[in-house]
Amino acid sequence: MTGPTATGMHAVEIESPGPSGRLQLCRRPIPTIGADEVLIEVAAAGLNRADIGQRLGRYPPPPGASDLPGLEVSGVVVEVGSQAARWKEGDRVCALLPGGGYAEYVSAPAALCLPIPEGLGFAEAAALPEACFTVWSNVFMRGGLADGESLLVQGGASGIGTLAIQLATALGHRVFATAGSDEKCEACRSLGAVLAVNYRKGDFAAMVREGNSGRGIDVILDMVAGDYIDRELKLLADGGRLVLIAYQGGTRVTADFSEIRRRLWITGSTLRGLPSADKALIAEAVEARVWPLLAAGKIRAVIDSTYPLEAAEQAHARMMKGEHTGKIVLSMPSQGRSTSVDRRPA
């Protein structure tokens, strides 16, 4: 692949979503945009665990979304819808998407685009939307992490976890984390976690409580569920909140629910399925509260590795093996060097 095609665009699609689903390079028409959308010439696209779910056939795109994988991109605005007045051609943005990010061009809701903070490159910017929206909405809006409260991040070395640790630390919270190797635990500590425990080496709940001087934790951000729930309910402080964002350990649970009488809350959400208006509110909050920390260099996207679009299969292999710490990113041939859009058929 040498660069943007003269007609249409390069993209990566999922062939036969399901257990044997695989990625393949393809040609697609350049997307058209709605009145409240912009067209982005993509420079980089972030990988997410959800993309793996989509290729395995477990996480189909919502109605109306592109069938191409890719929930976040960075790039340059090349077309602006009539009701997307905030943006103009040439703006450098990153965007949260319902799909379609593994491509040279993508249409994005204008309300879910954010300006790339000064000094950030396209790869780092592409790694931000999904993690920032997920962490802000679940830890702070839904979980209500308040001044002086503690946070436990399960999967602290994940794309989501590396951002959650930094963000909560930057806002003055005591952050605990779990990870699956000593090296990943060290990475969590380097990002600000006061304690990171290797969940393969013992009971995370006992280790975290001991590390918190015997006290419970105020908010737990959980992507495991399954047999973690019982221990998490016991680990929560009175009035604590358990926020579930994934169920990698299973959805069927045996737990002692009498713990709930300590005024506990269990909640959760899925970003992709939220109504557009809710996502727009999260975007506003992220720009107001998270963007200044990025611009000031107090937090950053942790980039594990970058692959060219045509090596998306290798990028997925790395994520499926769980070898990464932080975010994996795909880079596009154009690298954000804006060219004119040619809509002749692909």
Ligand SMILES: NC(=O)c1ccc[n+]([C@@H]2O[C@H](COP(=O)([O-])OP(=O)(O)OC[C@H]3O[C@@H](n4cnc5c(N)ncnc54)[C@H](OP(=O)(O)O)[C@@H]3O)[C@@H](O)[C@H]2O)c1
């Ligand atoms: N609800 C939402 O809106 C939403 C949005 C975005 C992401 N998510 C979910 O959040 C999770 C992270 O997403 P991502 O894209 O950042 O994925 P990722 O980088 O692939 O991270 C997956 C993480 O899960 C951790 N993990 C697996 N089993 C664990 C266990 N038993 N105990 C503790 N940690 C465990 C892994 O830890 P090790 O590698 O250290 O073993 C890894 O850090 C995914 O499950 C994703 O589906 C949900």
